Amino acid sequence: QVQLVESGGGLVQAGGSLRLSCAASGLPISSRGMGWFRQAPGKEREIVAEISANGSILNYGDSVRGRFTIFRDNARNTVDLQMNSLKPEDTAIYYCAASRFGFSSYRGDYTTWGHGTQVTVSS
Numbered sequence: 001q002v003q004l005v006e007s008g009g010g011l012v013q014a015g016g017s018l019r020l021s022c023a024a025s026g027l028p029i030s031s032r033g034m035g036w037f038r039q040a041p042g043k044e045r046e047i048v049a050e051i052s053a054n055g056s057i058l059n060y061g062d063s064v065r066g067r068f069t070i071f072r073d074n075a076r077n078t079v080d081l082q083m084n085s086l087k088p089e090d091t092a093i094y095y096c097a098a099s100r101f102g103f104s105s106y107r108g109d110y111t112t113w114g115h116g117t118q119v120t121v122s123s
Helices: none
Strands: 003-007 010-013 018-025 034-039 046-051 058-060 068-073 078-083 092-099 110-113 117-122
Touching: 003 092, 003 110, 018 034, 018 092, 018 117, 034 068, 034 078, 046 068, 046 078, 058 068
Parallel strands: 010 117
Antiparallel strands: 003 018, 018 078, 034 046, 034 092, 046 058, 068 078, 092 110, 092 117
8 A cells, every 4th residue: 555745845935936745655656647736725626747657748737837847756756846936826735646547637546645735825
C-alpha cells in the first residue's frame, strides 16, 4: 500500500514562490501517474498538475499553466510541485495523489491520496 506525505506548504506573499514535495512510501510509484490537486474553502477539488509514470506526459490546470511545474524523481519516490508567481486565489489545501495507471486524467483513477498541505497566499 502506497502512502503519500506532502510537505512544503506555508504562508507566502503574492508574487512569491513555494515548492511542495510529496514523499511516497510503502511501494514504488515509478509505474503510476501522479498528480497534485487543490481544494479551496467552499470549492470543489481541482486538478493542479499531473505527470505520467515516466514523466513524458504533463498536464496542468488552466489557472496554473505557465506558473507551476511538476517534477518527479522515481529513484527517490518523490513528486514535487514548483509554484511561482503565486496569487491569493492559489490559496488552498494541496493534495498529492497516485493514479492506479501509468497516466490518467480521470480523477477517479487517483486511488491513493495524501492528507494535504496548506498553502496561503497573502495579497
